[in-house]
Amino acid sequence: MQALVFDGALELREIESPAVPADEALIRPRLVGICGTDIQLMHGYSGFTQRGQGIFGHEFVGTVVACADEQWIGQRVVGEINAACRCCPTCLRGDHPHCPHRTTLGINQRPGALAEGFTLPIANLHAVPDTIPDEAAVFTEPLAAALELVDQIHVRPTDRVVVVGDGKLGLLVAQVLRLTGCTLQLVGRHPERWPLLARQRIPATTQASDLAERAWDIAVDCTGSPAGFATAQALVRPRGRLVLKSTFHGLVPLDFAPLVVDEIQVIGSRCGPFDAALRLLERGLVETEPLISASFPLTEAEAAFAAVPGALKILVRV
Amino acid sequence: MQALVFDGALELREIESPAVPADEALIRPRLVGICGTDIQLMHGYSGFTQRGQGIFGHEFVGTVVACADEQWIGQRVVGEINAACRCCPTCLRGDHPHCPHRTTLGINQRPGALAEGFTLPIANLHAVPDTIPDEAAVFTEPLAAALELVDQIHVRPTDRVVVVGDGKLGLLVAQVLRLTGCTLQLVGRHPERWPLLARQRIPATTQASDLAERAWDIAVDCTGSPAGFATAQALVRPRGRLVLKSTFHGLVPLDFAPLVVDEIQVIGSRCGPFDAALRLLERGLVETEPLISASFPLTEAEAAFAAVPGALKILVRV
Numbered sequence: 001m002q003a004l005v006f007d008g009a010l011e012l013r014e015i016e017s018p019a020v021p022a023d024e025a026l027i028r029p030r031l032v033g034i035c036g037t038d039i040q041l042m043h044g045y046s047g048f049t050q051r052g053q054g055i056f057g058h059e060f061v062g063t064v065v066a067c068a069d070e071q072w073i074g075q076r077v078v079g080e081i082n083a084a085c086r087c088c089p090t091c092l093r094g095d096h097p098h099c100p101h102r103t104t105l106g107i108n109q110r111p112g113a114l115a116e117g118f119t120l121p122i123a124n125l126h127a128v129p130d131t132i133p134d135e136a137a138v139f140t141e142p143l144a145a146a147l148e149l150v151d152q153i154h155v156r157p158t159d160r161v162v163v164v165g166d167g168k169l170g171l172l173v174a175q176v177l178r179l180t181g182c183t184l185q186l187v188g189r190h191p192e193r194w195p196l197l198a199r200q201r202i203p204a205t206t207q208a209s210d211l212a213e214r215a216w217d218i219a220v221d222c223t224g225s226p227a228g229f230a231t232a233q234a235l236v237r238p239r240g241r242l243v244l245k246s247t248f249h250g251l252v253p254l255d256f257a258p259l260v261v262d263e264i265q266v267i268g269s270r271c272g273p274f275d276a277a278l279r280l281l282e283r284g285l286v287e288t289e290p291l292i293s294a295s296f297p298l299t300e301a302e303a304a305f306a307a308v309p310g311a312l313k314i315l316v317r318v
Numbered sequence: 319m320q321a322l323v324f325d326g327a328l329e330l331r332e333i334e335s336p337a338v339p340a341d342e343a344l345i346r347p348r349l350v351g352i353c354g355t356d357i358q359l360m361h362g363y364s365g366f367t368q369r370g371q372g373i374f375g376h377e378f379v380g381t382v383v384a385c386a387d388e389q390w391i392g393q394r395v396v397g398e399i400n401a402a403c404r405c406c407p408t409c410l411r412g413d414h415p416h417c418p419h420r421t422t423l424g425i426n427q428r429p430g431a432l433a434e435g436f437t438l439p440i441a442n443l444h445a446v447p448d449t450i451p452d453e454a455a456v457f458t459e460p461l462a463a464a465l466e467l468v469d470q471i472h473v474r475p476t477d478r479v480v481v482v483g484d485g486k487l488g489l490l491v492a493q494v495l496r497l498t499g500c501t502l503q504l505v506g507r508h509p510e511r512w513p514l515l516a517r518q519r520i521p522a523t524t525q526a527s528d529l530a531e532r533a534w535d536i537a538v539d540c541t542g543s544p545a546g547f548a549t550a551q552a553l554v555r556p557r558g559r560l561v562l563k564s565t566f567h568g569l570v571p572l573d574f575a576p577l578v579v580d581e582i583q584v585i586g587s588r589c590g591p592f593d594a595a596l597r598l599l600e601r602g603l604v605e606t607e608p609l610i611s612a613s614f615p616l617t618e619a620e621a622a623f624a625a626v627p628g629a630l631k632i633l634v635r636v
Contacts, residue, residue, distance in 0.1 A: 090555075090556065095556060095557055098555075098556035098557060098580065098581070100532070148581075152581070214418070229574070237408075237416075238408065238413060238416035239413055239416060244574060244577060244578050245578075246578065247574065247575040247578045247579065248574060248575065249575065250573070251571035251572060251573050252571065252572055252573075252574060253569035253570070253571050253572075254569060254570055254571075254572040255568070255569050255570075256547070256562060256565065256566060256570060256586075257565040257566065257567065259562060259584070259586035260562050260563075260564065260565045260586040260587065260588055261565065261586070261588060262416065262586060263416070263466075263470070263585075263586045263587060263588050264586050265583060265584070265585045265586070266577070266583070266584040266585075267581075267583045267584075268574075268577035268578040268579070268580060268581045268582050268583070269578065269581060270578055270579060270581050
């Protein structure tokens with residue numbers, strides 16, 4: 001089978017079809033989304049390259065083609081990306097996405113979805129309702145990550161919330177927050193992406209300086225940049241909550257004193273609940289179609305990666 | 319009256335007795351505690367020196383000597399240090415310690431308690447029950463700061479909590495946490511301070527490396543140093559809470575990625591509830607006497623400041 005292998009550079013190669021452990025399923029992807037994390041992994045984040053070669057891809061919708069539990073075969077699925085041991089203390093308290101023994105699809109010690117086949121534990125799979133097209137289902141993973149925010153903290157309908165960043169994740173986070181009834185404001189740099197926001201009555205601005213400083217109950221940094229964190233920090237009120245929705249690589253000089261004096265809560269936020277994401281997609285409560293910039297066949301996956309900078313979601317068809 | 323004035327250096331000077339606004343009280347301190355924050359202020363934190371001269375001292379127990387509301391006169395009191403406007407949106411939602419118009423006793427635009435008299439709003443005063451001696455009452459402010467942690471976050475009796483730092487605040491925080499029933503561990507550098515902990519059955523170690531990493535539900539940094547933050551970060555579990563109980567001056571290079579990947583909540587924590595602190599003191603639930611290293615008269619206040627490094631609480635008798 002063909003796979004897009006990263007070994008310092010991306011290359012389409014013929015590889016062996018993976019062996020399928022008894023508790024896993026072999027999946028042929030239908031669509032794979034390229035994530036900002038993939039680009040960061042290429043540039044050294046999380047030591048991906050130090051571990052030699054690998055296959056990216058952790059956002060997918062696919063079809064199960066082999067599985068010991070035959071009821072899954074032929075099923076259209078999405079899948080949680082962290083493969084946990086399910087028996088350690090972390091797993092047993094319900095924190096399996098944080099299992100210290102986990103592998104992570106396309107990120108850490110588990111080949112990703114940018115291939116004609118890959119495996120994932122059955123426990124990670126979620127059947128996709130027929131009413132959700134592939135082009136929406138492929139957003140389940142990032143939408144779940146957006147939902148993680150409201151799974152971690154209580155966002156009240158009376159809260160004032162500002163989202164910094166109008167990338168893919170920022171636009172999903174804003175759409176999720178909109179559903180809480182909160183006062184909502186987005187700060188971004190790409191007005192061409194805002195018709196989606198206008199339809200959903202979410203105000204957006206390029207000028208954070210026009211917004212009231214130290215006045216927002218919750219500020220969410222979806223930029224993945226130190227500048228975005230600084231903007232969010234300037235906007236959040238004393239005793240407010242500052243959510244970090246994206247990772248960035250490297251050290252940032254931080255002045256801790258204002259966090260203590262203003263009693264800010266900084267909340268790291270990562271992967272989230274797939275079932276709830278599928279429910280939002282099924283109910284049509286979130287728009288994903290405007291988030292797609294382009295799609296490429298797997299044979300043109302290098303071109304797909306080249307198209308990522310400045311784009312919204314780039315999809316790969318397998 | 320005499321006051322210890324800081325103007326680049328400390329000097330005992332004769333100054334005018336302050337005018338007493340209608341909603342304030344003139345207080346003659348009985349005992350004043352020197353706080354680590356005072357030392358940081360001397361070295362530039364919060365721009366204290368840029369605002370020219372000033373009088374330190376925000377931990378005190380004193381006697382009201384003048385007040386428009388005569389029932390306060392002669393009353394022994396402690397006082398909250400933030401003088402808020404009590405009418406802005408921040409104050410009206412109950413966050414008056416964060417009032418943007420606030421002055422702060424001995425810290426920001428309000429002369430402190432290291433003088434024979436100073437004023438504070440009546441709304442900030444708390445009468446001290448007769449059963450609490452001055453030497454305990456003077457700890458109301460730092461004990462309230464320790465209690466702020468359990469006012470901000472829910473510490474469960476089933477939580478595993480580690481306190482990093484065995485300074486004054488660390489020893490108060492540990493004593494407060496002990497009352498929750500949680501599993502508790504202190505990491506410190508001063509075994510000579512630990513008889514207090516041994517009496518209270520709080521285990522302590524100098525070797526953070528002996529403790530399980532990534533295993534503590536809550537880690538509290540009371541060191542006021544970047545190294546202490548790093549220790550706390552290494553000990554807290556994924557999805558755990560990391561509380562910053564002390565400020566330090568300057569920028570610290572921070573890698574944000576682990577905070578996001580491990581979904582850590584970083585919680586800044588500052589001033590706390592005085593009433594609850596007085597209740598703990600009245601009930602004898604917290605030991606303060608072992609925290610006193612020495613006391614000096616106001617006329618020897620410079621010597622008192624010189625005694626601070628390496629000591630626990632240094633008190634000034636006025």
